[in-house]
Amino acid sequence: xxxxxxxxxxxxxxxxxxxxxxxxxxxxxxxxxxxxxxxxxxxxxxxxxxxxxxxxxxxxxxxxxxxxxxxxxxxxxxxxxxxxxxxxxxxxxxxxxxxxxxxxxxxxxxxxxxxxxxxxxxxxxxxxxxxxxxxxxxxxxxxxxxxxxxxxxxxxx
Numbered sequence: 138x139x140x141x142x143x144x145x146x147x148x149x150x151x152x153x154x155x156x157x158x159x160x161x162x163x164x165x166x167x168x169x170x171x172x173x174x175x176x177x178x179x180x181x182x183x184x185x186x187x188x189x190x191x192x193x194x195x196x197x198x199x200x201x202x203x204x205x206x207x208x209x210x211x212x213x214x215x216x217x218x219x220x221x222x223x224x225x226x227x228x229x230x231x232x233x234x235x236x237x238x239x240x241x242x243x244x245x246x247x248x249x250x251x252x253x254x255x256x257x258x259x260x261x262x263x264x265x266x267x268x269x270x271x272x273x274x275x276x277x278x279x280x281x282x283x284x285x286x287x288x289x290x291x292x293x294x
Contacts, residue, residue, distance in 0.1 A: 174213040174281035184210065187217050190246040191237055195223060198251075202226060208234075211282040215241040216249075216275075218282045236262055238271065238278070249275060 177184035188205050195203050203223035210219045217239040223232045236252040250271070253261035261267065268287040272278055 172214050174211045174279065176210055177212055183212060186246045187212070187219060187239055188221075190239055190248055191219060191221065191235065194237070194248045194251060195235065201232070203232065205235075209284055213279045213282045216278050216282050217241075217246065218284070220284070238275065 177187065184207075187210065188207070191205065192203060195201055201223070202225070204226050205219075205221040205223055208220040208222060211217065218236070219239065220234065220236045222234050224230060233254060236254070237248050238250040238252070239246050240249040241247075252267070254263070255261045256263055258264070259266070260270075264270075268283055271283075272280065
């Protein structure tokens, strides 16, 4: 004869709650541990949403249908920096590179700033002060999403 084990419903809820709290503490979520910067892999939802926001902006500004060849993409804490080389969907036409700062708000990625790429313009991407000024304009922007060596002048993270 096999004895059946019956768990009391209250004990079951306590056990599940305890496991949930353990997982929160183990993963660092409950501590408010900051997310590390990461590169969303090709095909991921995050990457598709970021590039979709950029695609929408390029379509709005230039009436072009483009796909992006991604040179650089990093995400952290709802911020993303992307450097891309847009081209036509068939790959026959290639366009000037596009770099953008994006911010996720309400679960939606939006362009915070489309980087100017004019040569010899002190407000544009080629300026040695561009990223330092970007950090001033967006103080919450984590430096870890920006290209290595781009933030100087003591602003740091």
